[in-house]
Amino acid sequence: AIMYLLIVLLLMFVLPTGSIYLEHSYLHSAAPLMLLAxxxxxxxxxxVRLVMAGLRQYFQPRFTSEQIFDIKGDEALPIVRELGVANLATGVVGVASLAEPTFVLPVAIAAAIFYGVAGIRHVAESGRTRNENIAMISDLFVFLIFAAYVAFCAFTA
Structure with missing residues (x-):
């Protein structure tokens, strides 16, 4: 559970904000902070987060079904694997966005929808586990970042 928390904190807050800081402060990027975000x-x-989640969901679907969704048994495993493939596909395009900047906005739109719906679904869940709370908070946090970025792009185009 601690490892899950550390990975989520790193990928959803520490590494993105650290990268923004480094590019802005040390590489002296002229890009607006919202574009760097x-x-x-x-x-x-x-x-990176969705590639990792997708691979884990595909190869170890039981973690997601039991630790995130609190579903026991094997019935959900094929669905979790399909979710893993969708996450992997989105994640690969997100990683490729460093090489192809035109991918950033479409991935941000898709991720905003995904994380927003996932976060709201977690909010509606009664009796959340610790991992569900971690997922809920991180999902809603990055949803807000992506929504702000998409809005920024829409109003500055």
């Missing part, structure tokens, strides 16, 4: 949150929180 989109770039780095897409890479870390939608890219």
């Amino acid at each position: 989109g770039k780095w949150f897409v890479f870390w929180s939608a890219g």
